[in-house]
Amino acid sequence: MKKLVILSVFAWSVFSMPVNAQEKFTATWESLEKYQLPEWVKDAKFGIFIHWGVYSVPGYGSEWYPRLMYDSSTDVFKHHVKKYGTQDKFGYKDLIPMFKAEKFSAEQWVDLFKKAGAKYVVPVAEHHDGFAMYKTALSRWNAYEMGPKRDVVGEIAAATKKAGLVFGLSSHRIEHWFFFNHGKRFNSDVLDPRYNDLYGPAHEENETPSPEFMANWLMRNIELVEKYQPQLFWFDWWIEQPAMEPYRKSFASYYYNKGIEWNKGVVINYKNVSFPEKAAMLDIERGKLTGIREPAWQTDDALGYKSWGYIDNDNFKSAKYIINNLIDIVSKNGNLLLNIGPRPDGTIPQEEQDILLEVGNWLSINGEAIYGTRPWKTYGEGPTQVAGGSFSDAKDKPFTADDIRYTTKGGDLFAISLDNPSKPLLIKTLSTSAGTISAVEMLGIKEKISWKQDKNGLEIKPSAKYPAKNAVVYKVSMK
Numbered sequence: 001m002k003k004l005v006i007l008s009v010f011a012w013s014v015f016s017m018p019v020n021a022q023e024k025f026t027a028t029w030e031s032l033e034k035y036q037l038p039e040w041v042k043d044a045k046f047g048i049f050i051h052w053g054v055y056s057v058p059g060y061g062s063e064w065y066p067r068l069m070y071d072s073s074t075d076v077f078k079h080h081v082k083k084y085g086t087q088d089k090f091g092y093k094d095l096i097p098m099f100k101a102e103k104f105s106a107e108q109w110v111d112l113f114k115k116a117g118a119k120y121v122v123p124v125a126e127h128h129d130g131f132a133m134y135k136t137a138l139s140r141w142n143a144y145e146m147g148p149k150r151d152v153v154g155e156i157a158a159a160t161k162k163a164g165l166v167f168g169l170s171s172h173r174i175e176h177w178f179f180f181n182h183g184k185r186f187n188s189d190v191l192d193p194r195y196n197d198l199y200g201p202a203h204e205e206n207e208t209p210s211p212e213f214m215a216n217w218l219m220r221n222i223e224l225v226e227k228y229q230p231q232l233f234w235f236d237w238w239i240e241q242p243a244m245e246p247y248r249k250s251f252a253s254y255y256y257n258k259g260i261e262w263n264k265g266v267v268i269n270y271k272n273v274s275f276p277e278k279a280a281m282l283d284i285e286r287g288k289l290t291g292i293r294e295p296a297w298q299t300d301d302a303l304g305y306k307s308w309g310y311i312d313n314d315n316f317k318s319a320k321y322i323i324n325n326l327i328d329i330v331s332k333n334g335n336l337l338l339n340i341g342p343r344p345d346g347t348i349p350q351e352e353q354d355i356l357l358e359v360g361n362w363l364s365i366n367g368e369a370i371y372g373t374r375p376w377k378t379y380g381e382g383p384t385q386v387a388g389g390s391f392s393d394a395k396d397k398p399f400t401a402d403d404i405r406y407t408t409k410g411g412d413l414f415a416i417s418l419d420n421p422s423k424p425l426l427i428k429t430l431s432t433s434a435g436t437i438s439a440v441e442m443l444g445i446k447e448k449i450s451w452k453q454d455k456n457g458l459e460i461k462p463s464a465k466y467p468a469k470n471a472v473v474y475k476v477s478m479k
Contacts, residue, residue, distance in 0.1 A: 054095050135227075154227070436479040
């Protein structure tokens with residue numbers, strides 16, 4: 001409690017610290033709606049999300065293992081009892097010593113992310129399980145004092161910044177309010193008062209978070225900002241609780257003022273209706289939009305179909321899926337934050353590495369049409385319809401070469417075919433009615449390509465060899 005009081009005094013004092021000449025934000029929506037997204041996030045387009053924690057140890061079900069292992073109606077519950085024993089004898093806390101991270105190297109991770117073409121890196125600082133992946137003064141349940149006994153977030157922050165990438169982080173702390181409540185319904189270690197500071201408060205989802213819990217949420221966020229200076233702060237969905245409104249506003253005004261103080265653009269990601277659309281950056285989980293949105297937005301998606309954290313038998317999305325969806329999202333003024341799930345020893349599964357490197361190879365050839373671009377007057381054309389909305393990742397059909405997406409940069413227009421055409425490609429939107437085309441080139445090759453424009457569109461003959469798999473970029477010059 002003493003630490004909390006000291007930090008509270010410190011935190012509220014920083015709200016009134018002087019900043020540069022730019023007008024300070026106050027904890028009102030009127031003030032926060034004057035916020036503008038920094039150019040770096042609109043230019044970056046592609047980031048890496050990292051779900052890694054104690055839940056990677058069992059490697060079973062999903063990153064919600066800590067909740068479901070106490071829910072007797074689930075397969076995870078049965079698996080836990082069979083493998084580890086009953087929850088009164090072996091609870092979630094007992095997995096922590098098995099989380100050793102003995103092969104973890106932040107530098108190796110960031111080197112991979114940079115090769116993948118990512119421009120920002122966002123590790124989960126604390127998931128719903130309440131185990132902090134950083135050195136904190138607010139809980140003994142953290143990776144610096146237990147498990148790996150390393151400041152994981154701090155190491156990733158240092159490596160990310162050293163590599164010239166933007167560092168961000170995420171907090172899922174607010175869902176901890178209810179996360180372990182199933183463990184109170186039978187004989188489990190959740191009922192043991194010695195572990196209240198890990199498993200508590202374990203309330204029901206329909207109970208309003210207490211002022212003490214919400215203040216602790218705020219303090220943990222402030223501590224993360226002060227320690228690591230993230231330029232992006234990602235929040236999960238449950239912060240939209242009505243009682244959280246003054247805390248959301250307080251954190252946003254504090255964080256945006258910190259950005260002014262640092263002279264760096266900072267971003268808050270939110271879901272659903274937690275913030276007015278001008279006050280932060282909308283994030284859509286495992287889904288995307290069907291059209292262009294202003295202001296800019298973001299998709300958070302996972303390489304794994306089943307889980308965000310590591311599990312033994314996940315199914316992974318293909319590099320083509322990732323590349324095509326990145327293009328589609330960017331054409332609609334969005335970013336892609338792509339998640340990986342490392343093993344408990346700190347290694348990244350080879351299949352995930354291979355996918356990331358294939359994405360990076362494509363971006364090394366075609367990144368001119370992605371980074372720093374803005375939407376055109378239409379996002380694209382083609383036969384494949386996008387499902388749209390959250391949790392639609394498994395519903396989308398594969399894109400074809402006839403699906404075209406557009407991006408612009410300066411005076412350049414990029415028409416991107418979402419596969420390598422094997423027959424003449426007709427881009428109907430670029431007919432003579434759209435203006436006269438003076439030149440068409442393919443990114444990644446020096447040879448001239450064969451094309452013609454008429455009232456039906458821009459027709460491009462297929463090439464004998466394409467510079468990369470999965471999608472091809474045509475740079476179009478207009479008179």
